[in-house]
Amino acid sequence: MEDYKSFYEGKTVLITGGAGAIGSNLTRTIAEIKARKVIVLDDFSAAYEWNIPSLTNVLSVKGSVTDEVALKRVFGLKPDIVFHLAAFFANQNSVDYPQHDLITNGLGTLLIYQYAQMCGTGRVVYASSGCSIYGSQAPLPLKEEFMSMHLTTPYQITKMLGELYGNFYNHHYGLPIVKTRFFNSYGPGEVPGQYRNVIPNFIFWALSGLPLPFTGSGEETRDFTYVMDIVDALLRAGYDERAIGQEMNIASGSEIKILALAERINELTGNKAGIVRAERRVWDTKKRLLACIDRAKELIGYEPKMEFEQGLANTINWFREHWDEIQRDAEFPPGMSAATSGMVVKR
Numbered sequence: 001m002e003d004y005k006s007f008y009e010g011k012t013v014l015i016t017g018g019a020g021a022i023g024s025n026l027t028r029t030i031a032e033i034k035a036r037k038v039i040v041l042d043d044f045s046a047a048y049e050w051n052i053p054s055l056t057n058v059l060s061v062k063g064s065v066t067d068e069v070a071l072k073r074v075f076g077l078k079p080d081i082v083f084h085l086a087a088f089f090a091n092q093n094s095v096d097y098p099q100h101d102l103i104t105n106g107l108g109t110l111l112i113y114q115y116a117q118m119c120g121t122g123r124v125v126y127a128s129s130g131c132s133i134y135g136s137q138a139p140l141p142l143k144e145e146f147m148s149m150h151l152t153t154p155y156q157i158t159k160m161l162g163e164l165y166g167n168f169y170n171h172h173y174g175l176p177i178v179k180t181r182f183f184n185s186y187g188p189g190e191v192p193g194q195y196r197n198v199i200p201n202f203i204f205w206a207l208s209g210l211p212l213p214f215t216g217s218g219e220e221t222r223d224f225t226y227v228m229d230i231v232d233a234l235l236r237a238g239y240d241e242r243a244i245g246q247e248m249n250i251a252s253g254s255e256i257k258i259l260a261l262a263e264r265i266n267e268l269t270g271n272k273a274g275i276v277r278a279e280r281r282v283w284d285t286k287k288r289l290l291a292c293i294d295r296a297k298e299l300i301g302y303e304p305k306m307e308f309e310q311g312l313a314n315t316i317n318w319f320r321e322h323w324d325e326i327q328r329d330a331e332f333p334p335g336m337s338a339a340t341s342g343m344v345v346k347r
């Protein structure tokens with residue numbers, strides 16, 4: 001096994017948000033490497049028990065990152081490494097519930113750093129977000145040196161806040177923090193819903209025989225990153241000394257047009273309902289997203305491996321395997337868009 005993987009053997013690892021879309025994949029991977037214990041701290045506000053692996057070295061603690069009783073319990077187990085993935089996700093959710101966003105992403109992150117510093121935790125890896133740092137005016141490909149003060153949602157502001165607090169804890173207390181900036185994760189493990197990403201929602205609607213809502217001109221792009229590539233980057237970020245104090249993009253380093261994505265998902269799922277025009281969300285101003293991943297390559301040896309076509313196929317397979325649970329748990333309000341009309345939904 002490569003060093004950055006075997007490093008986790010026998011370690012105690014805390015993963016906040018470890019039941020979520022990215023967290024559940026990270027939990028499974030580290031547990032299978034034979035970590036001594038993987039502690040999942042998750043309030044299950046956006047996660048499902050069936051999505052976390054039932055392995056003997058996984059301890060699931062239901063609680064909030066803002067609840068000091070829960071924090072004392074998990075930090076009392078003396079984690080060697082903390083992956084802080086818990087968050088109030090994401091842009092539209094934060095527009096609808098800005099106070100909740102600030103409490104979870106702002107105060108929750110500050111508390112994680114405080115407890116990690118008090119307990120002498122060896123490494124904290126923070127799940128930052130590319131869309132939260134660069135704004136909509138940055139030159140492409142997006143590089144770590146650039147930063148925007150013109151963010152368009154509370155989520156973007158509080159995810160940046162997590163980086164700023166991280167810098168403070170690193171500079172002032174020497175807490176070994178790594179800031180990994182993700183770009184549009186996709187893959188097995190993400191249950192669709194009103195506040196979820198475009199790929200799971202497109203697949204859900206396509207498998208339901210509904211048209212896929214499209215808001216743009218046809219030219220919009222995103223840098224979609226396969227979830228297991230993100231997991232690989234996280235393992236490296238938790239291990240490599242050169243990563244400490246650094247921020248780095250974790251992306252695929254390539255662009256996919258949203259319109260082409262919708263058409264491809266319809267082809268792969270055999271959906272004949274096509275696409276439908278939907279209203280653009282006010283905050284959704286980014287035409288293209290493309291990250292430069294040179295820094296992560298240089299510092300931690302990160303190299304995205306998944307071909308987009310294969311990643312999509314894996315995701316669709318996962319949907320088919322878990323269709324009953326996904327249909328039961330996907331959360332959409334009635335009449336959310338043209339594409340959701342007629343769908344059985346709950347909130």
Ligand SMILES: NC(=O)c1ccc[n+]([C@@H]2O[C@H](COP(=O)([O-])OP(=O)(O)OC[C@H]3O[C@@H](n4cnc5c(N)ncnc54)[C@H](O)[C@@H]3O)[C@@H](O)[C@H]2O)c1
Nearest residue numbers: 017020021022043045046047064065086087127129184185
């Ligand atoms: N998915 C992406 O495309 C993407 C992009 C950039 C950054 N990120 C960041 O990566 C991290 C993981 O993203 P994800 O896609 O897995 O999201 P997710 O919503 O699936 O996972 C977040 C998890 O945090 C949990 N949670 C929410 N509030 C909590 C609280 N107060 N206490 C404890 N747990 C709480 C949720 O139940 C969920 O399991 C987040 O921090 C997110 O901001 C994700």
